[in-house]
Amino acid sequence: MSRHPxxxxxVVIGLEVHVHLKTESKLFSPAPVRYGDPPNHAVxxxxxxxxxxxxxxxxxxxxxxxxxxxxxxxxxxxxxxFARKNYFYPDLPKGYQISQYxxxxxxxxxxxxxxxxxxxxxxxxxxxxxxxxxGKSIHDxxxxxxxxxxxxxxRAGVPLxxxxxxxxxxxxxxxxxxxxxxxRILRYVEVSDADMEKGQFRCDANVSLRPHGETRxxxxxxxxxxxxxxxVEEALRAEIERQAALLDAGGRVQQCTLxxxxxxxxxxxxxxxxxxxxxxxxxxxxxxxLRIDEAEIERVRRALPELPEAKRARFQAxxxxxxxxxxxxxxxxxxxxxxEAVTAALGGGAKAAKSAANWIQRDVLQALGARGIExxxxxxxxxxxxxLIQLVEEGRVTAANARPLVAELLxxxxxxxxxxxxxxxxxxxDTGALEAIADEVxxxxxxxxxxxxxxxxxxxxxxxxxxxKRTKGKASPAAARALLLRRLRGA
Amino acid sequence: MxxxxxxxxxxxLAGGRxxxxxxxDAALAAAERARALGAFVHLSPERxxxxxxxxxxxxxxxxxxxxxxxxxxxxxxxxxxxxxPCTCASRILENFVAPYAGxxxxxxxAAGAVVIGRTNMDEFAMGSSNxxxxxxxxxxxxxxxxxxxxxxxxxxxxxAAGVVPIALGSDTGGSIRQPAALCGVVGLKPTYGRVxxxxxxxxxxxxxxxxxxxxxxADCALVLEAIAGHDPRDSTSLPEPxxxxxxxxxxxxxxxxxxxxxxxxAAGGPAPAVAERVREAIAELERAGAKTREVSLPHAPYxxxxxxxxxxxxxxxxxxxxxxxxxxxxxxxxxxxxxxRRTRSQGFGPEVKRRILLGxxxxxxxxxxxxxxxxxxxxxxxxxxxxxxxxxxxxIAGPTTPETAFRLGExxxxxxxxxxxxxxxxxxxxxxxxxxxxxxxxADGLPVGLQLLGRPLDEATLLxxxxxxxRRTDWHTKTPDPARWESAA
Numbered sequence: 001m002s003r004h005p006x007x008x009x010x011v012v013i014g015l016e017v018h019v020h021l022k023t024e025s026k027l028f029s030p031a032p033v034r035y036g037d038p039p040n041h042a043v044x045x046x047x048x049x050x051x052x053x054x055x056x057x058x059x060x061x062x063x064x065x066x067x068x069x070x071x072x073x074x075x076x077x078x079x080x081x082f083a084r085k086n087y088f089y090p091d092l093p094k095g096y097q098i099s100q101y102x103x104x105x106x107x108x109x110x111x112x113x114x115x116x117x118x119x120x121x122x123x124x125x126x127x128x129x130x131x132x133x134x135g136k137s138i139h140d141x142x143x144x145x146x147x148x149x150x151x152x153x154x155r156a157g158v159p160l161x162x163x164x165x166x167x168x169x170x171x172x173x174x175x176x177x178x179x180x181x182x183x184r185i186l187r188y189v190e191v192s193d194a195d196m197e198k199g200q201f202r203c204d205a206n207v208s209l210r211p212h213g214e215t216r217x218x219x220x221x222x223x224x225x226x227x228x229x230x231x232v233e234e235a236l237r238a239e240i241e242r243q244a245a246l247l248d249a250g251g252r253v254q255q256c257t258l259x260x261x262x263x264x265x266x267x268x269x270x271x272x273x274x275x276x277x278x279x280x281x282x283x284x285x286x287x288x289x290l291r292i293d294e295a296e297i298e299r300v301r302r303a304l305p306e307l308p309e310a311k312r313a314r315f316q317a318x319x320x321x322x323x324x325x326x327x328x329x330x331x332x333x334x335x336x337x338x339x340e341a342v343t344a345a346l347g348g349g350a351k352a353a354k355s356a357a358n359w360i361q362r363d364v365l366q367a368l369g370a371r372g373i374e375x376x377x378x379x380x381x382x383x384x385x386x387x388l389i390q391l392v393e394e395g396r397v398t399a400a401n402a403r404p405l406v407a408e409l410l411x412x413x414x415x416x417x418x419x420x421x422x423x424x425x426x427x428x429x430d431t432g433a434l435e436a437i438a439d440e441v442x443x444x445x446x447x448x449x450x451x452x453x454x455x456x457x458x459x460x461x462x463x464x465x466x467x468x469k470r471t472k473g474k475a476s477p478a479a480a481r482a483l484l485l486r487r488l489r490g491a
Numbered sequence: 492m493x494x495x496x497x498x499x500x501x502x503x504l505a506g507g508r509x510x511x512x513x514x515x516d517a518a519l520a521a522a523e524r525a526r527a528l529g530a531f532v533h534l535s536p537e538r539x540x541x542x543x544x545x546x547x548x549x550x551x552x553x554x555x556x557x558x559x560x561x562x563x564x565x566x567x568x569x570x571x572x573x574x575x576p577c578t579c580a581s582r583i584l585e586n587f588v589a590p591y592a593g594x595x596x597x598x599x600x601a602a603g604a605v606v607i608g609r610t611n612m613d614e615f616a617m618g619s620s621n622x623x624x625x626x627x628x629x630x631x632x633x634x635x636x637x638x639x640x641x642x643x644x645x646x647x648x649x650x651a652a653g654v655v656p657i658a659l660g661s662d663t664g665g666s667i668r669q670p671a672a673l674c675g676v677v678g679l680k681p682t683y684g685r686v687x688x689x690x691x692x693x694x695x696x697x698x699x700x701x702x703x704x705x706x707x708x709a710d711c712a713l714v715l716e717a718i719a720g721h722d723p724r725d726s727t728s729l730p731e732p733x734x735x736x737x738x739x740x741x742x743x744x745x746x747x748x749x750x751x752x753x754x755x756x757a758a759g760g761p762a763p764a765v766a767e768r769v770r771e772a773i774a775e776l777e778r779a780g781a782k783t784r785e786v787s788l789p790h791a792p793y794x795x796x797x798x799x800x801x802x803x804x805x806x807x808x809x810x811x812x813x814x815x816x817x818x819x820x821x822x823x824x825x826x827x828x829x830x831x832r833r834t835r836s837q838g839f840g841p842e843v844k845r846r847i848l849l850g851x852x853x854x855x856x857x858x859x860x861x862x863x864x865x866x867x868x869x870x871x872x873x874x875x876x877x878x879x880x881x882x883x884x885x886x887i888a889g890p891t892t893p894e895t896a897f898r899l900g901e902x903x904x905x906x907x908x909x910x911x912x913x914x915x916x917x918x919x920x921x922x923x924x925x926x927x928x929x930x931x932x933x934a935d936g937l938p939v940g941l942q943l944l945g946r947p948l949d950e951a952t953l954l955x956x957x958x959x960x961x962r963r964t965d966w967h968t969k970t971p972d973p974a975r976w977e978s979a980a
Contacts, residue, residue, distance in 0.1 A: 045591045049812040051584065051692040052571040052593055054725050084808050086854070088831055095811020149827075151816065280854035282863060285697035285805055287726050 003116055003170040009209035009247065011240055012217060013175050014126075014167035017182060018160050019192045020133070020200035021064045026157035027132045028055030028098060033159075035198055039138075039152035047157040049093030054286050057082075061159040064191045065105050065130050066292065066300045068161055071189045071307060072125050072182075074109030076297050080129075082287045085279040091135035091151050099162075101281040104129035105290070111185060112309055113177040118323075123178050124166030133158040155199075161191070167206070167217065172236035176229050179203060184308050188333045196227055203232055208253070209243045218243075219253040223260060223267065235260035239267050311336055319343065319353035328365075329357060334376045338364075341382030346389060355389050363406040371410070379413030380406070388416035395476045400468075401425045427476040434467070434475060438483050441466045453488045460484060492517060494653040494970045497710040501558035504550065511550070511561030511605060515543035518563035518607050521654040527976045529621075529629040530639075530648040532568050533576050534608035539563070542605045549603070558713050560603025565649050565658040568609040569616060570701060571690035572596035575606075579692050580624035581614045583813045583820050583838025593690015594725070595659060595701045595718045602717040610658055611645030614840045615810065616666055616694040618642050619912040622903055623842040630899070631674060632971040633937055637896040640670030640912075643704070647674040650704045653970060657714055658704045663694050664798050665891075665916025667702045668928035672891035672940020675930045675969065677957065678704050679711040682948050683923035684729035686715075687722030693809040695802035696727075698920040706967050708929065708957035712736035715950060731948060739951035740958040745780025747956065749773060750884030754791040755915055761890040764934035769890045772931035772941045772960065776888075779959055786880040786887065790873045791918055795910060797873065798917040800853050800866035807850030813838060845906065874922045881946050886956055890915055891928040891940035915942060925950045929957050930966040938966075 004010055023033055029046035046053045069076040083101035109125035135156035137149050163182065169175045183194045183201055194201040208220035223239060226232045238260065243253050258267040283289075306314070308330050315326035315336075329339045339356055346352035364385065368375060388405060391397045397420045405419055420426055428434055441463055442449045448459040460481070467480045492500065492509060503509045519536050546561035555561075566572055569579045571593030578584040600606065611629040613621055621629040621644025629644040631637040632652040639648040643660030647670035650658050660667040662680035671678025679702045686701040693699060703714035720733035751773070756766065777783060815821030815834035822833035839847070853862040880887060892912060902909045919926035924947050931941035941960070945953035961967050 048817055050589075050591065050818065051577060051579070051587070051812070052569075052589070052688075052690045053591070054689050054727075056724060056726055086808050086811060088811065088814060090814075090816045090827065093812060093817060095814060096808050278856045280808070280851065280856075280859075282804060282808070282854055282859070285695075285727075286693075 003174070004212070005171045005173075006209070006240060006244060008211065009244055010212050010214070011170055012167045012208050012210065012220075013169035013171075013236065014206045015165045015169065015175060015178060016204045016206070017163045017179070018133075018202040019068075019163060019186055019194060020198075021061050021159040021161060022190060022192050023058055023060045023064065023159055025058060027058050027061050027130070027159035029157050031157065034154070037154050039150070039154060042154040043156070047093065047153055049095070055098060055284075057287060057290065058159060061130065062290065062292065063300060064159075065128065065161055066297060067189045067304065068163070068186060068191045069106030069109065069128050070297070070301050070304055071185050071191070072109040072111050072128070072163070074106035074125055074128055076106045076292065077103065078292050078294060078297075079103065080105045080290045082130075082284045082290065083281045084284045085281055087277075087279055089134070089137075090149065091137045091153070091156065093135065093153060093156055097132060097134060098284055098287070099131035100129035103289075111178070111181055113174065113181050116173070121174070123168045123174075126164040126166050128161055128163050131160050131162060132156070133160050167208075172233040172240070175205060175236055176233045179229055179232060181308070184331065188305060188308055196229070199227070202227065205232065205236060207236060207239055207243070209240065209247060219255055221253065221255065222257045224257055224270065226260060231260055231262055234262065234265060235267060238265060242267060305333060319357075320350040321353060321357055325357045325361065328361060332374065334374065335360075338375050338382050342386045342389075345383045345386030355393070356386070359385060359389055359406070363403050364410070367407040367410050370407075378410045380410045381413065384409050384414070384416050391416060391420060395427055395478060396420070397425050397427050398473055398475070398477060401427075401473050425474060428471050428474045428479075434471075434479060434483050437467055437470050437475075438480070438487055441470070442487060449488060452484070455489075493521065494706070495656060496706045497559065497562045497656040497713055498707070500562050500656060501713075504561045505555070511543035511546040512540060514561060515539050515563050515605050515607060518655050521652070522608060522649070524973070524977045525649075525652050525654055527630070528632060528635065528648050528652055529611050529627055530645040530652065530654065531565065531608045532578065532580065532611050532626045532645065535575060535606065538574075539605050539607045542600075546603050546605060556601070556603040557717075559599070559657075559717055562604050562657065563607050563655050564599060564604045565608055565610050565646060565655045566596055566606055567612050567643050567646050567658070567660045569612060569661060569692040570596055570659055571692065572600075572606060572609075576609065577692065578625070579615045580612045580626055581813075581839065581843070582625045583834070585625070585820055587819050589690075591690075594687035594722045595690060597690070598718045599659070599714070604657070604717070607655065610643070610649050610660075613642035613644070614843050615692070615806070616642040616661055616663055616699075617806070617842050617846050619665070619669060619909050620897070620899070620902065621645065621670070622899060623840055625840065628899055630976065631896045632976060633675060634896065635976050637898055637937070638673065640673035640892075640896065642666040642670075643678075644670050646704050647671055647676055647678065650674070650676045650706065651971060652973070652976065656705060657710060659701055659714075659718075660704055661691055661694075661699055661701050662916075662920065663698045663700075663802060664920050665913040667704065668891050668916050668926055668940070668942060669912060671704055671928040672930075672942070673896040673938065675938030675966070675971075676704055676706055677708055677711055677927065677929045677967065678702065679715065679927045679950070679954075680919060680925060681715060681719060681950055682729070682925045683920070684727050685719045685731075685925070685948070685950070687725040687728050689722055689724040693805075695805040696809060697805060698798075698802055700920070707961055708927070708954045709737070709740055709961075711927070712740060712954050712958075729948070734948075734951060736951055736954055739955050741955060742959050742962050743780070744776060744956055744959045747781040747886070747952075748884040749776060749781050749783045749956075750786035750880050750887040751783055752786050752788045752791065752880065752887060752889060754788050755889035761893045762895070762934070765890050765892070765894060765939050768932040768934060768939040769888070769941055772964075773888055775963055776956065776960060779963060781956070784884060786884055788873070788876040788880060788918065790869060790876050793869050794873060794918045794921060795914055797866045797869040798913070798921060799849070799910060800862050801870065801921070803846045803850030804853045804863050805850070807847045807854065810839075810843065810847055842906070870921045873918060877918075877922045877924055877944075885945075885952055887944040889942055891942035892916075895934050895937035895939060919944050923947060925953055927953050927957050929960065930969070931960075931964070932966055933969075
């Protein structure tokens with residue numbers, strides 16, 4: 001399959017992602033980073049830009065920035081410089097945003113995504129820099145009245161990373177895959193919760209077209225504030241169509257900023273850029289250059305957790321999982337840890353891993369999905385799931401009876417063995433009790449019994465089903481099958 | 492007690508000869524009588540009296556906090572003091588009351604000093620004559636028709652007029668030293684980073700520094716000990732703790748080498764009478780055992796140009812926050828853009844606008860390299876000039892200003908000529924080194940200032956030389972005649 005979705009034009013996409021860092025306090029002030037506070041409550045005089053205040057850099061944010069840089073194979077610089085980006089807007093309290101410009105924290109990295117044929121594609125990262133978020137302007141008439149705008153500065157000063165990709169992406173699908181992988185990595189290394197709905201992971205996309213074979217880049221447009229993975233793909237598709245239609249008609253693409261309207265599935269021009277914006281960047285004289293010694297970078301590197309791709313590869317190699325299973329289980333660090341803990345509790349090895357993988361995929365993920373929660377939020381201990389699996393494998397409870405217990409353990413926690421006992425779900429495998437039931441079933445269905453006796457297996461499952469019905473599913477399927485065969489074929 | 496030094500007052504307080512309440516009442520009364528000088532823009536009599544009473548109570552219990560406990564002081568109106576107005580002499584901050592504690596004011600209060608009020612200044616510290624103030628000019632106590640200098644004109648005038656023995660100012664290009672020289676008092680600009688800028692309303696962040704006005708170098712030492720030292724709230728604050736300065740005031744300058752930059756005495760330099768007083772002062776230090784040698788600061792001629800590029804660039808950004816959105820004055824308008832335009836057009840005075848325009852231009856795409864980046868390079872060269880000069884001398888001496896106090900109104904229409912008042916002072920800000928101006932005589936009845944510049948963090952040597960000079964001379968004991976302004980009230 002080709003990487004190119006358009007017959008006539010090569011699509012060139014670069015993404016800029018803004019990520020909230022997972023810190024207690026803001027990038028330059030001691031105010032807390034909290035979501036859902038009443039407006040203008042999570043603020044300090046520094047966030048308000050009061051006369052005479054000064055920024056002090058949050059060391060934790062720097063550590064998270066280094067971590068993000070290393071996790072994406074960037075060069076983390078021992079010296080970077082904060083600069084002021086000057087512009088006026090009511091939710092920008094100082095009249096400038098403290099960002100990094102000429103000397104960012106990290107440059108020259110990459111992340112790997114899966115291409116259309118499942119082959120790995122390396123997407124370059126141009127740079128990662130640190131900056132503070134602005135506040136929020138609320139134009140909603142219900143809040144601010146028809147003519148007014150209200151400003152909430154709770155978000156002002158929240159630490160951000162801006163992660164800029166190279167124009168290496170060739171389709172909306174690749175853009176979405178890149179964003180998913182980036183989000184996964186940032187969550188893995190606990191740099192950010194990267195929740196798009198909370199505005200913790202925001203994406204702008206630059207897109208241009210050029211005829212296949214052309215090496216110069218076409219004129220690009222910028223899609224702003226794409227706040228879900230679906231919108232990213234939809235907006236890019238709409239914009240590619242728009243640009244292609246323009247070019248097909250012999251027209252030219254004008255450099256501009258666009259907004260996606262998810263209701264109509266179309267893009268709308270917000271602003272045409274005549275000239276480059278002049279933000280009058282200059283080094284912030286209130287902050288000294290950020291110096292990070294190599295030893296600190298090494299310390300952070302050593303403390304980095306295993307990254308998603310490495311984990312997936314290890315799951316395949318060590319446990320013999322399929323690529324599909326491995327990818328699914330490596331989706332989040334918590335899920336991967338859960339899987340490995342269950343496997344270990346089952347004694348380790350490929351067989352244990354296969355059981356753990358099956359149960360997690362089939363039952364745990366389904367139960368989590370039905371409740372809309374992540375594994376971290378469940379009360380299911382890995383040891384408990386392992387015990388439940390063992391009970392099934394030992395024939396002490398049937399799989400059919402055990403599976404609904406997963407949801408129960410997920411919500412309430414507890415010991416599966418006790419739960420099985422309390423629910424009266426212990427499998428009936430003692431031959432005495434089963435024999436009587438088997439005889440009843442054979443007697444009740446003489447024709448089917450005769451077929452089985454004659455060597456047809458078709459009826460066997462029916463008779464098994466009847467035994468299950470009469471034991472309310474508690475019969476061990478293996479024991480029931482063995483018993484029927486002995487009775488009817490003398491095997 | 493009028494015109495007494497803080498050290499004298501400390502002794503009187505310690506000896507029980509006077510109370511803090513009496514000193515505060517006297518200072519408040521003197522401030523009232525000196526209204527015609529325009530030195531103060533706000534007085535806080537009730538809080539000051541309560542603070543003075545608390546100081547007396549501490550002393551009665553034997554808990555006095557040190558030499559500044561009970562001494563009345565004044566703060567320049569851009570030094571944030573929690574609960575007090577802070578207008579920077581600008582319409583745009585009319586009615587603004589600081590809701591948080593700035594470090595310098597808080598430290599001064601923690602030392603027991605009684606803040607009686609806030610002093611006049613050029614708007615946002617932009618000016619050399621204190622004429623760019625929404626409150627009208629401050630006046631020079633030696634001749635109320637003349638400027639006290641700027642931008643900290645009110646602080647200099649308040650000390651010179653004997654209202655308070657100590658006032659804080661800020662110095663971005665000479666705004667402490669120049670008015671100190673023109674008003675015949677001592678003004679110290681510490682090393683950049685020595686005193687926290689947390690709570691100093693920014694004009695040019697890489698140049699601004701808070702420092703004291705006093706009658707003597709010894710009093711400056713008292714104040715600096717109280718307010719200096721690392722502050723975690725200012726990232727540019729130096730790690731060194733507050734220096735012990737009083738012990739350094741030995742009176743001994745024998746063997747000390749004073750560098751005389753040829754550029755500071757060159758043709759077209761200071762007025763002859765000013766140069767004469769400065770040479771006499773240097774001769775006095777030689778008699779005390781100091782040696783002199785000529786040094787060179789080859790890039791000093793570029794200092795004014797460099798300074799006005801960097802300072803305006805930073806100011807254009809620092810003053811963007813005065814937009815009418817969150818605090819201060821707002822002009823109502825139908826659209827956001829119009830609200831900004833009107834608020835800032837009405838709120839800022841002409842000199843502030845001039846510098847915002849200049850600074851915005853300097854930082855603009857296409858001009859940044861030619862102006863801002865080049866100015867930073869020139870700044871580095873100037874800093875190296877000082878390093879080279881200090882390899883061969885301990886302090887550098889010269890005139891603080893080219894001339895004595897000029898008449899009010901004389902230069903308001905000629906900004907470039909006004910800017911040249913700072914020709915000898917801006918270098919210290921660009922290099923980040925400490926500087927002090929001390930009275931060294933008179934020319935036509937107006938004070939002349941001797942400027943001493945020191946190595947980074949070496950305020951001790953600077954103050955030792957200044958103190959030694961003051962032990963041998965009595966210029967700092969000369970006082971203007973209060974009748975000149977009190978009768979005018």
